[in-house]
Amino acid sequence: MGLPQESGPGIKGVAPARTRLIAAIDTADPQRARFLINALEGKVDAIKLGLEFTYSCGFDAAREIAARHPVFLDLKLHDIPNTVAAGLKALCPLKPVLTTIHASGGREMIARSREVLQEAFGDSPERPRLLAVTVLTSMDAAGLNEIGVPASPLEQVIRLGKMAVEAGADGLVCSAHEITALREALGPQVELVVPGIRPAGSVANDQKRVMTPAQAARAGASWIVVGRPITQAEDPARAATLIQEELASA
Numbered sequence: 097m098g099l100p101q102e103s104g105p106g107i108k109g110v111a112p113a114r115t116r117l118i119a120a121i122d123t124a125d126p127q128r129a130r131f132l133i134n135a136l137e138g139k140v141d142a143i144k145l146g147l148e149f150t151y152s153c154g155f156d157a158a159r160e161i162a163a164r165h166p167v168f169l170d171l172k173l174h175d176i177p178n179t180v181a182a183g184l185k186a187l188c189p190l191k192p193v194l195t196t197i198h199a200s201g202g203r204e205m206i207a208r209s210r211e212v213l214q215e216a217f218g219d220s221p222e223r224p225r226l227l228a229v230t231v232l233t234s235m236d237a238a239g240l241n242e243i244g245v246p247a248s249p250l251e252q253v254i255r256l257g258k259m260a261v262e263a264g265a266d267g268l269v270c271s272a273h274e275i276t277a278l279r280e281a282l283g284p285q286v287e288l289v290v291p292g293i294r295p296a297g298s299v300a301n302d303q304k305r306v307m308t309p310a311q312a313a314r315a316g317a318s319w320i321v322v323g324r325p326i327t328q329a330e331d332p333a334r335a336a337t338l339i340q341e342e343l344a345s346a
């Protein structure tokens with residue numbers, strides 16, 4: 097599961113040769129995580145570790161995985177700038193390929209986050225790419241309005257995305273529905289990491305803004321993130337292979 101030669105924009109500054117697949121290993125059981133990671137060896141481009149795995153299994157377990165595989169550490173930090181910057185500093189030894197903060201934490205929080213990563217890694221290609229989460233893919237317009245945001249998901253993603261990239265984010269987490277508009281606004285270099293992916297015929301679960309792997313690839317996703325359609329499949333390796341095939345033929 098090594099990083100592909102032609103990594104995407106923001107990592108080596110070249111246009112993405114293809115959309116890469118991240119498997120979200122959302123489990124509290126370290127043995128299940130180990131089984132899934134072994135099964136997916138060579139089938140996916142990176143492993144996503146999020147709140148469930150990290151809070152349940154601990155940082156040492158995350159560190160062990162990050163030492164052997166490209167890891168997207170998705171802890172979605174959201175606090176005052178000083179606290180988020182200190183939290184990110186503590187994560188640096190794990191050297192994740194990608195890591196997340198919430199764009200809604202604001203410009204200063206994002207800028208301080210980028211500074212911390214820059215101080216720790218300089219211009220090294222090992223510097224974790226800082227992603228700002230725009231609007232969660234589980235939210236729709238009604239959900240946004242309920243929390244006092246009188247905008248469509250697309251409008252809010254573009255607003256937060258522009259601000260986050262100006263402030264120093266390398267990329268954004270968004271749904272596939274916003275990729276085209278984000279590429280128009282921000283160009284080809286920004287990393288667009290896209291969850292809410294469902295192969296045709298699979299259930300959406302709690303995701304609201306979904307698209308298929310092929311649709312996300314055609315729209316210009318740098319990476320797609322797929323959890324349950326892989327981890328809850330009878331044969332996770334086969335599910336991942338089918339998604340890679342769909343990406344390759346998109």
Ligand SMILES: O=c1ccn([C@@H]2O[C@H](COP(=O)(O)O)[C@@H](O)[C@H]2O)c(=O)[nH]1
Nearest residue numbers: 120146231232233291292321322323324
């Ligand atoms: O807006 C967001 C941000 C992050 N996620 C994460 O992606 C995976 C998706 O899992 P599925 O099982 O494929 O729904 C999950 O780990 C989320 O934390 C997201 O879905 N949406």
